[in-house]
Amino acid sequence: MTSGTVYEGGWTLDDVQWSKFDATKVEPGLLAAVKAASLVEYNAADYVTYLKRVFKDSGAGTLAALDRWGGEEVQHGRALGRWAEMADSSFYFEEAFARFRTGYKPPHFAGGSETSVRGSRRGEMIARCVVESGTSSYYSAIRDATAEPVLKEVAGRVAADEFRHYKFFFETLHKQDEPDLPVWKKLWIAAARVSESDDDELAYAYYCANVAKADETKIPYDRAQFAAAYNRTATVLYRRHHIDKLVQMVAKACGARAQSWLTALASVLLWWMLCLRASASRASVAST
Ligand SMILES: [Fe+2]
């Protein structure tokens, strides 16, 4: 991590110094992004149920760790939601979450399947490592971007948890008694999971969090419009070192060397892509 305190695991909402909140340092774009993130994080319970089905034969220790992981994700949602309610008195976290929950149901949670949608437990763990790489980088970027003291602390605590989650899933990946996957398959799973980041989940969370229930008829949900709105707020937060770390973590999960020319090249390409997206977003805002 680049700045500040390294937070231990096992924290609770009571450990956060909420009294340091400074309304003058709240930035509207960050607020919109945090509101959306709070809903996605708070929705972890279904994912725990799904993962416990996939890992049902993996022993009590793994199942208990999955419960702990889910509890921490839910707490991330609660902490981010509480901060957002402090920053915006018109935002009601539980109400926004209820709308999100009604409208967003990933198909692999509903099916009751006993096997991973990634084809194997190893594949499932690679996909989880990709997600935790993304969230640890994202909350590190929020922590570094904000001047608001409470958001800086909450994002720092959440980011530290996400790095620990990556470590847990990475270790679980290598404990599986399945044959190792070929590199192309690992890269395919990672790429597939990254492309899912553009799915309905983030766009719909952004909509439910930032369009009031009373305005639903006037401003109906449009996936492309709200995915673009989410990307506008998210892409500008990153700095180069967040992207380097993200790519190194994904490369390591895929069995590639974190410090290789190929990983460095992937990092440069992703950084260019984000810069292009960010400048396209700025241009579209300037022209509206
Ligand atoms: Fe989280």
Ligand SMILES: [Fe+2]
């Ligand atoms: Fe996590």
